[in-house]
Amino acid sequence: MNRTDPLPWAAPIPRELPALRERQVEYLLSDESLKLTAVAMLNGLGTIRPVGDPAMAAYLLLQDEHQRLSQAKMFYFTEDIAQLVQHAARSVTDQWEIEPEELPALSGFALFPTPLATYTRTDGANVPIVAFSWGPTDLIDDPSTGVWITFWSATDYSAVEKELRRAKLSAAEAARYARTLHAELTWDNEIYLPFGHTEAPVIADPAEGPRLIDPRVVVAGQTTTAWLPVVIAAWLFCRPNSFTVAEDEHLPRTMRRRAERAGLETSPVRVVSVSRTPQRSATRPAEPSGRTVGVRFPVGPFVRRQAYGPGRQLRRRTLVAGHWRGPADAPIRIGKTVNLVNKRLED
Numbered sequence: 001m002n003r004t005d006p007l008p009w010a011a012p013i014p015r016e017l018p019a020l021r022e023r024q025v026e027y028l029l030s031d032e033s034l035k036l037t038a039v040a041m042l043n044g045l046g047t048i049r050p051v052g053d054p055a056m057a058a059y060l061l062l063q064d065e066h067q068r069l070s071q072a073k074m075f076y077f078t079e080d081i082a083q084l085v086q087h088a089a090r091s092v093t094d095q096w097e098i099e100p101e102e103l104p105a106l107s108g109f110a111l112f113p114t115p116l117a118t119y120t121r122t123d124g125a126n127v128p129i130v131a132f133s134w135g136p137t138d139l140i141d142d143p144s145t146g147v148w149i150t151f152w153s154a155t156d157y158s159a160v161e162k163e164l165r166r167a168k169l170s171a172a173e174a175a176r177y178a179r180t181l182h183a184e185l186t187w188d189n190e191i192y193l194p195f196g197h198t199e200a201p202v203i204a205d206p207a208e209g210p211r212l213i214d215p216r217v218v219v220a221g222q223t224t225t226a227w228l229p230v231v232i233a234a235w236l237f238c239r240p241n242s243f244t245v246a247e248d249e250h251l252p253r254t255m256r257r258r259a260e261r262a263g264l265e266t267s268p269v270r271v272v273s274v275s276r277t278p279q280r281s282a283t284r285p286a287e288p289s290g291r292t293v294g295v296r297f298p299v300g301p302f303v304r305r306q307a308y309g310p311g312r313q314l315r316r317r318t319l320v321a322g323h324w325r326g327p328a329d330a331p332i333r334i335g336k337t338v339n340l341v342n343k344r345l346e347d
Contacts, residue, residue, distance in 0.1 A: 009128050009154040011113035012184075014076040014249045014271045018259065020184055021074060021109055024152075025264065027183035028066045034058055037187070047190050047221040048213060050139060060139065065150055065187065068135035071265050072109035077234060078273040079113045081244060085233045086116070092229035096200055096218055098147060098193045104238035107135030107265075116234075117151075117227045127153045131185055132231055137192065137213065145215040146194035149231060151224065152185040191228060192219040237272055245275040 012020050027033050037058035041049055050057045077085060115128035131152040136143035157178045164174035192213050201218035203225060213219060220228070237244055248268035251259065259266045 007125060007128055007154050007156050007158075009115065009130050011111070011130070014269050015252075017074050017076055017111055017249075017269050018251050018255055020111070021069065021072070022255075022259065022262065022264065023183045024185055025066060025069050025262070028062045028069065028187075032181045033062060037062055047224060048139075048192060048219055064137055064139055064148075065133070067138065068107050068148065068150070069109060069133055070263055072107045072133055072135065073105035073265060073267050074269040075104070075108055075110040075234075075238065076249070076269050076271045077110065077112050077237070078271065080274045081237060081272050082112045082114050082116070084243060084274075085112075085230060085237055088236070089229040089233040092232050094198075095225075095228045095232055096193065097198050098195055098232070100144075100147075100195055102232070102235055103134065103147060104235055104270075107133075109133040110234055115154075116230045117223075119223050125156065125159075127156070127188070129188060129227060130154050132227075132234075134231075140213045140215045142215055146192060146197075149191045149193070149224075149228070151188045151190065151227060153188040155182050155184055155186045157182070189221060189224050191221070191224040193228075194218065238270070243275060244272055247271045247273070 034055070038054040040046055041054035041057045041061075046061075048061070050060045052060070109131065110133070111131040113130075115130055116132070117129040118126050119129075121127050129151050132149055133152070134147050134149045137146075137148040139148075140146075157175075160178040160182055161171075161174040164177055165171065169177065194216055197216075197218055201220055203220060203222055238246065247270075249271050250256075250268045251266055256266050
């Protein structure tokens with residue numbers, strides 16, 4: 001693999017997401033997870049590091065995420081919708097102002113089949129961020145005052161196998177143990193957002209010591225700042241709109257019973273995908289151009305602040321879903337780029 005290529009990510013299909021979540025929940029409380037997280041705390045990695053020795057800080061973080069992920073409602077964004085989410089995220093300019101009603105669930109876990117972001121690791125590898133989870137945190141006195149967001153990267157099994165080979169394991173043994181010791185996803189970074197915050201935060205310096213969570217202050221890092229608009233756009237796509245359809249993938253009976261015994265949320269996986277039956281009002285008539293369009297494609301969505309309330313003095317974030325072009329019965333194509341509907345984001 002070229003060092004500039006993203007690390008491999010073989011996304012599960014929607015019905016496999018509950019098993020992946022179950023594995024992640026188990027891994028969070030494993031000795032291996034505690035050891036690696038403690039090392040990360042010792043090396044000053046991550047954005048939020050609770051006060052205490054590295055082992056205690058790691059324990060607090062893992063217990064907190066275990067609770068969020070256990071109670072999370074699961075969301076799966078198909079590849080075509082993931083591209084539209086990325087496009088809409090470009091127009092999110094007020095990402096620090098979050099209200100509770102914008103969250104599609106109190107606690108959630110959302111997975112993308114293609115990376116929602118990437119960054120370059122110190123060894124030159126490009127790390128793909130492929131999922132995020134969110135919910136309240138018990139690391140502050142009042143969990144209802146904000147939302148914690150955890151970003152997950154695809155686990156670099158090749159790096160784990162390399163370390164195991166150095167311990168004299170065979171290639172087959174290293175591959176097997178790498179997947180036994182580590183879950184499919186790795187906790188990469190996190191961000192905390194108080195509800196109703198309107199000012200851009202002071203970005204945390206990685207060289208700083210432990211950072212307490214003030215329920216009135218955003219806690220963010222340089223990378224998580226860039227990823228946050230994608231999260232907000234993804235939340236908006238979970239709302240009814242002319243581009244998407246949300247379908248529930250129910251857990252198989254055996255998995256549901258196992259999840260119940262483990263204390264996990266058992267609601268269906270919400271699969272968000274491109275609607276194959278767009279609303280009539282979402283389609284604009286094609287202008288005469290002398291050429292035939294054989295596919296159906298979206299003219300891209302964007303996000304804006306919409307006036308509402310008494311005297312229209314209040315503002316809320318709204319997804320403007322754009323429109324469809326092409327014959328209604330033609331195959332849908334989502335290209336690498338999506339045309340902008342409106343480049344000016346005005347109220």
